[in-house]
Amino acid sequence: MGIKYSKTSGDNNNRNSNRRKKYDPILLVCVILFAVFVVYNVILMINSGTKQGDSHAFKAGNGIEPIYDDSDSELLPEGYKTVKMTFDDLSAGDLVLIGLDNYYSRDVSDSLVGMYDCMTEYNSSKNAVQCYSVSDSSVIIRPEVCSAMNDLLVNFYKKTNISNINITSGYRSFSLQQSLFDREIAEKTEEEAIHWVAKPGYSEHHSGYAVDINIIDDSGVAIEYTGDGEYKYLNDSAPDYGFVVRYQDKKKNITGIYYEPWHFRYVGLPHSKIMQEKDLCFEEYIDYLKDFSANGEHLKYKHKNKTYEIYYCKGYNVYVPENLNYSISGNNKDGFIVTVDY
Numbered sequence: 550m551g552i553k554y555s556k557t558s559g560d561n562n563n564r565n566s567n568r569r570k571k572y573d574p575i576l577l578v579c580v581i582l583f584a585v586f587v588v589y590n591v592i593l594m595i596n597s598g599t600k601q602g603d604s605h606a607f608k609a610g611n612g613i614e615p616i617y618d619d620s621d622s623e624l625l626p627e628g629y630k631t632v633k634m635t636f637d638d639l640s641a642g643d644l645v646l647i648g649l650d651n652y653y654s655r656d657v658s659d660s661l662v663g664m665y666d667c668m669t670e671y672n673s674s675k676n677a678v679q680c681y682s683v684s685d686s687s688v689i690i691r692p693e694v695c696s697a698m699n700d701l702l703v704n705f706y707k708k709t710n711i712s713n714i715n716i717t718s719g720y721r722s723f724s725l726q727q728s729l730f731d732r733e734i735a736e737k738t739e740e741e742a743i744h745w746v747a748k749p750g751y752s753e754h755h756s757g758y759a760v761d762i763n764i765i766d767d768s769g770v771a772i773e774y775t776g777d778g779e780y781k782y783l784n785d786s787a788p789d790y791g792f793v794v795r796y797q798d799k800k801k802n803i804t805g806i807y808y809e810p811w812h813f814r815y816v817g818l819p820h821s822k823i824m825q826e827k828d829l830c831f832e833e834y835i836d837y838l839k840d841f842s843a844n845g846e847h848l849k850y851k852h853k854n855k856t857y858e859i860y861y862c863k864g865y866n867v868y869v870p871e872n873l874n875y876s877i878s879g880n881n882k883d884g885f886i887v888t889v890d891y
């Protein structure tokens with residue numbers, strides 16, 4: 550070993566350094582240990598750098614860049630407390646805005662129920678009546694939307710005796726939306742198609758808050774729902790149950806979507822009533838609420854013996870009253886909307 554080493558060293562260095570070469574194995578071991586130590590630490594640093602980079606990339610890749618702004622956090626109103634929200638919370642709640650410019654990344658498929666499960670009959674003096682139909686058992690939706698839609702359609706029957714409304718669509722997965730979009734771009738350019746059928750990730754149907762309907766005529770054929778004539782009452786009364794006709798013809802320049810009288814979106818009370826009375830589409834309403842902050846004036850609305858106060862909190866610091874009922878919804882954009890009731 551020593552000889553071999555000495556020979557090799559001699560080949561590379563000067564021949565008169567034999568005495569020093571006797572200690573080279575120890576030196577070599579030290580050098581190797583030091584090198585291993587350095588390499589180990591370099592690997593550790595690289596790994597830690599990669600993890601930070603990945604985590605940042607994951608957030609940025611989620612579709613929405615929230616604006617974090619706590620500049621007004623020192624102005625907490627008296628009787629209020631701060632609730633810290635997260636990026637994930639931005640896409641939770643019945644006021645999440647989803648549309649051409651608002652991507653929705655949440656998977657809600659675990660929290661849905663079948664539309665059939667909510668169906669109740671109307672017991673008239675003569676017999677029990679089925680007030681509407683559901684196209685098949687694959688129509689699933691959020692429980693609160695399911696029950697509100699049932700109430701709306703049972704009331705519609707009671708007022709009009711019309712029972713041929715058919716629910717065709719509720720929640721849609723990204724892959725189902727992709728197949729609908731693919732079908733649309735077989736006939737149109739992609740630029741044109743997005744105004745008729747949303748691209749995957751941009752459809753309200755992913756959230757479980759949207760419902761589509763059609764009409765089954767006397768011969769059992771499904772026809773398009775237009776909301777005209779005797780059906781106008783359904784559109785007009787939808788806000789009493791938390792729904793709005795989301796894509797109106799007169800608002801297509803704002804929503805970017807052509808008229809869809811059959812597409813109902815659940816936004817909850819009293820928001821649906823305020824949108825109806827002020828003639829605001831969802832995009833306009835979300836902007837309008839930014840005029841009302843926790844520290845400033847709140848939007849007040851009375852409905853059925855209840856008073857509501859609504860305001861907007863920018864960023865992740867949300868201010869809520871310490872002693873009143875409230876709900877918080879992300880707007881899927883840049884902040885949260887608080888709805889207080891008493």
Ligand SMILES: [Zn+2]
Nearest residue numbers: 759760761812
């Ligand atoms: Zn729809």
